[in-house]
Amino acid sequence: xxxxxxxxxxxxxxxxxxxxxxxxxxxxxxxxxxxxxxxxxxxxxxxxxxxxxxxxxxxxxxxxxxxxxxxxxxxxxxxxxx
Amino acid sequence: xxxxxxxxxxxxxxxxxxxxxxxxxxxxxxxxxxxxxxxxxxxxxxxxxxxxxxxxxxxxxxxxxxxxxxxxxxxxxxxxxx
Numbered sequence: 001x002x003x004x005x006x007x008x009x010x011x012x013x014x015x016x017x018x019x020x021x022x023x024x025x026x027x028x029x030x031x032x033x034x035x036x037x038x039x040x041x042x043x044x045x046x047x048x049x050x051x052x053x054x055x056x057x058x059x060x061x062x063x064x065x066x067x068x069x070x071x072x073x074x075x076x077x078x079x080x081x082x
Numbered sequence: 083x084x085x086x087x088x089x090x091x092x093x094x095x096x097x098x099x100x101x102x103x104x105x106x107x108x109x110x111x112x113x114x115x116x117x118x119x120x121x122x123x124x125x126x127x128x129x130x131x132x133x134x135x136x137x138x139x140x141x142x143x144x145x146x147x148x149x150x151x152x153x154x155x156x157x158x159x160x161x162x163x164x
Binding site: 007021024028030033034036038040042044045047048059 | 089090115120121123128129
């Protein structure tokens with residue numbers, strides 16, 4: 001089964017990459033852009049029967065995939081709604 | 083309004099970052115991990131009334147946010163389903 005992890009910077013944390021992208025879009029003529037935030041989209045393919053998959057993937061986020069000090073994360077198992 | 087852009091590597095394109103993450107997870111004891119793919123999650127805040135927002139954001143993807151040669155992208159407007 002597949003788990004989709006989305007990692008985003010917490011509100012209030014500066015995002016220089018997002019600012020650079022916003023600047024690039026504006027210079028291309030996309031004047032309606034008010035701001036951009038860039039995060040990570042991580043797809044984790046898991047073996048096994050998927051029991052406790054959500055708990056395991058949450059543990060992966062806390063230990064490696066996200067930095068809980070400055071980042072939020074969400075876990076979605078494939079087949080679930082957003 | 084806000085648009086969520088997800089950029090992922092096309093199937094078949096090597097993902098060294100994903101391989102490194104998968105190796106890290108396995109070395110932490112997550113033996114059920116079969117593979118990891120890493121992409122980008124981009125939140126674009128738009129001014130205006132949102133008319134043609136989807137077309138504009140798709141254009142942003144083609145021009146700057148994604149590399150259509152090696153990456154796929156999807157656009158979701160906030161309030162829509164996944």
